[in-house]
Amino acid sequence: MADVSVERPIISHVIFDMDGLLLDTEKFYTQVQEQILARFNKTFDWSLKAKMMGMKAIEAARVFVEETGISDSLSAEDFLVERESMLQSLFPTSELMPGASRLIEHLHAKGVPICLATGSHRRHFELKTQRHGELFKLMHHIVLGDDPEVKKGKPAPDVFLAAARRFEGGPIDSKKILVFEDAPAGAHAAKNAGMNVVMVPDPRLDSSHHAIADQVLSSLSDFNPSEWGLPAFENA
Ligand SMILES: O=P(O)(O)OC[C@H](O)CO
Numbered sequence: 001m002a003d004v005s006v007e008r009p010i011i012s013h014v015i016f017d018m019d020g021l022l023l024d025t026e027k028f029y030t031q032v033q034e035q036i037l038a039r040f041n042k043t044f045d046w047s048l049k050a051k052m053m054g055m056k057a058i059e060a061a062r063v064f065v066e067e068t069g070i071s072d073s074l075s076a077e078d079f080l081v082e083r084e085s086m087l088q089s090l091f092p093t094s095e096l097m098p099g100a101s102r103l104i105e106h107l108h109a110k111g112v113p114i115c116l117a118t119g120s121h122r123r124h125f126e127l128k129t130q131r132h133g134e135l136f137k138l139m140h141h142i143v144l145g146d147d148p149e150v151k152k153g154k155p156a157p158d159v160f161l162a163a164a165r166r167f168e169g170g171p172i173d174s175k176k177i178l179v180f181e182d183a184p185a186g187a188h189a190a191k192n193a194g195m196n197v198v199m200v201p202d203p204r205l206d207s208s209h210h211a212i213a214d215q216v217l218s219s220l221s222d223f224n225p226s227e228w229g230l231p232a233f234e235n236a
């Protein structure tokens with residue numbers, strides 16, 4: 001983890017992750033996965049959560065059934081079917097994480113180009129954001145996990161590189177891009193794309209996963225744009 005006194009690059013463009021970073025949706029995945037594992041008398045823990053979060057659904061599903069040793073009884077595909085109806089009823093209740101709207105609205109108002117790069121596919125994205133349309137409209141563009149240019153999910157850099165290409169004047173130099181992520185796979189994807197990454201991890205995530213990030217914050221509310229050459233909050 002870098003010290004705050006470290007000289008940071010000047011950032012021109014910002015990319016946001018969605019699940020667990022802007023929206024408090026990781027808890028829904030945890031809840032349904034705990035429920036499914038309970039059927040097999042097994043428990044879901046944060047070391048497995050750390051491996052799955054941020055990935056595309058099918059990639060995370062494969063990790064889940066393999067790592068828990070249930071793949072002979074439940075295939076990755078059947079796991080996705082089983083959790084789907086539960087997720088569909090939970091996603092429309094998604095709430096914003098602390099500091100998310102303040103930061104997005106601030107960067108947008110100051111003319112900093114911002115976009116979203118999520119592993120989530122379109123159908124789930126629509127459900128999760130249905131109460132937050134006004135805020136997500138401020139994104140210059142949105143790259144989803146089922147986008148044809150995203151061949152591999154996080155930790156592969158595909159989603160972030162596609163996001164960098166779609167800004168006006170893109171592709172934008174990765175060194176000038178700041179990514180906000182909550183997940184180890186997402187932070188690795190950003191670094192694999194050559195970008196800077198601020199990690200806002202769940203406090204239950206083992207701190208060994210923080211090392212990849214350029215900065216680690218406990219909340220988006222703690223972000224200081226000036227440290228990255230971005231316009232300061234007026235009422236900071
Ligand atoms: O964290 P995101 O937004 O890339 O989403 C990834 C999955 O949908 C959930 O872990």
Ligand SMILES: [Mg+2]
Nearest residue numbers: 017019020182
């Ligand atoms: Mg995330």
